[in-house]
Amino acid sequence: MSRVEPLQPPYDAETQTQFDAIMRGAPPLVLFRVLAAQPRAWRKFRNAALLDPGPLSLREREIVIDRTCALTGCEYEWGVHIAIFAKAAKLSDEEIRATVDGGADAACWSAAERVLIEAVDALHYTATLSEAEFGNLRASFSEAQILELMMLCGFYRTVSYIANGLDLPLETKGARFPR
Template sequence: MPRIAPLEPPYEAEIQSQFDRIMRGAPPLMLFRVMTSNPRAWDKFRAGSLLDRGPLNLREREIVIDRTCALNACEYEWGVHVTTFGPAAGLSDAEIRATVGEGAEAPCWSAAERTLIRAVEALHARSTLSDSEFSALSSHYDDAKIFEIILLCGFYRTVSYLANGLRLPLEDKVARFPA
C-alpha cells in the first residue's frame, strides 16, 4: 500500500468524470486515486499537468517522459508510460531500454532525439541548459517545443517525487525497468 491511502470506489460523480476523461474508461491509476484523496493536491496536480497533446509528437513526448522518469528512478511512472504509450510512439525495445540505461549515448537514437535526451539529462543534472545545449536543442526544435520539453521534465520530476515519495505500488501489467 502507498504511504497515503488511495480514494476507494465508488467515486463521487465529479471524480469519476475526471477519471473517465483522463483514463478513457480504464480503471484509475493508483497515482490518481492517491492524489484525489487530497482535493487541493488533486486540483493543483490537474491544473499543472500536461495531459494534453502539446506541440511535441507522441514519440518526442514519450522519450522526454521516459528518460525523466528513469533518471528519477521512478519505475512506477516509467512503466505506465512505456506500456501505455511506447508502442504507439514507435519506441523499439532497444530504445525503451536506452531510456533507462545509456540515454543519449545509445546508438539507437536519431541526431534530434540524441539532442532531446541530452537536454533532459542536463535539466535533470543541473536544472538548466548551457548555451551550447540550448543552441543544439534549437537546431531541432522550435520555441513551443522547447517550452514543452522543459515543462515535461519538470512535471514528470514532480510525478516521480510523488510516486517515489508516496511509495506507490507498481501497477499490474506494466513494464518494469530492464535488469
C-alpha cells in the same frame, strides 16, 4: 501499499467523470487515486497535465517523459508510460531500454532525439542548459517545443517525487525497468 491511503470507490460523480476522462474507462491508477483523495492536490495536478497534443510529437514527448522518470528512478511512472504509450510512440525495445540504461549516445536515437536526451539529462543533473545545449535544441526544435520539454521534465520530476516518496505499488499492467 502506498504511504498515503488512495481514494476508494465508489467515487463521487465528478471524480468518476474525471477518472473516466483520463483513463478512458480503465480503472484509475493508484497515483490518481492518492491525489484525488486530496482535492486541492488533485485539481493542481490535473491543471498541469501535459498529455494533450502539444508542440512535441507523441514520440518526442514520451522520450522526454520516459528518460525523466528513469533518471529519477521512478519505475512506477516509467512503467505506466511504457505500457500505455510506447507502442503508439513507436519506441522499439532497444529504445525503451535506452531510456533507462543508455545515454544520448545510444545508437538507436536519431540526431534530434539525442539532443532531447542530452537536454533532459542536463536539466536533471544541473537544472539548467548550457549555451551549447540550448543551441543544439534550438537547431532542431522551436521555442514552443523547448518550453514544452522543460515543462515535461519538471512536471514528471514532480510526479516521480510523488510516486517514489509515497512508495506507490507498481501498477500490475505497468512495464518494469530492464534488469
